[in-house]
Amino acid sequence: MTGAGGVGKTTLAANLGYEVARLGYRVVIFDLDPQGSINVACRLNKTPAPKATTAWLYSGFFDGNYTLIPAWQEYVKMLEIMQGGGALFKVMANLAQPGGITLLKDALTEYPLPHDLMIFDCPATLEHIPKSALAAATHLLIPLMPDAKAVDGTRVLLDWYAASVQELQLNNPPPFLGFVINNVEDGAEHQRLSRQLPPGYQARGYQVFPLIRHYTAFINAWSEGVPLRINRKTHPALEPLGAIVDAIVKELGGKKRGKAKSNGRG
């Protein structure tokens, strides 16, 4: 999550999901964004029925029937998506009701999934949906772009986090897995901020992952609906992505709950 749009949340969700699935873990991505942009990134049908989306989790009628769509099946066996999209607009009122914020957590507690890793791809606004993800999450990953807008967004996010943790009375609030400075261009501001920001975050005890530069390959992969690694077998961005994958795998404790094995391709 982040307090800013277009910073790479969905790009990271899709590529990290793919990279972790590739190692043989079972991964599910929950698209919690009314924009539903994971559908483009993973080349999925763009008009799922509302009951087949994450909106169903917030409907008040959820019956444990998760509609999980396999993604990139030709390359990995265990990456599934619960699609988001416009249906989420219709459940916003439910989220505002008492108990609404814990609907996602309640669904996953009452009807547990077998996956090793669940990724919640959040919308940019810090409203009810990200709060419900906060209540359900074990770790937060924060992408940001090194520009004034996103930096401000991160400050707002940290305030929002502190306030939300209190409001939700989370005894064990999800820690920050880390920050990812993404889409770094050659311009002076990007270069300056991507040098200046990490020490500040690190001084406050946050992990900062190796930065990810602006690469046209991300845009090409997106428009082809494939992960970066499929668009480009070897690509310099796979290294910083790998550092995040390592941190995730470390948190998973090396345990693979799922039985499915990687088919070895990709």
Ligand SMILES: Nc1ncnc2c1ncn2[C@@H]1O[C@H](COP(=O)(O)OP(=O)(O)O)[C@@H](O)[C@H]1O
């Ligand atoms: N490192 C990068 N280099 C080039 N383009 C990127 C990079 N990261 C993201 N993008 C592109 O930026 C756009 C917005 O990214 P997206 O992941 O949708 O952001 P968000 O989910 O935060 O709104 C997409 O078109 C994506 O392909």
Ligand SMILES: [Mg+2]
């Ligand atoms: Mg997105």
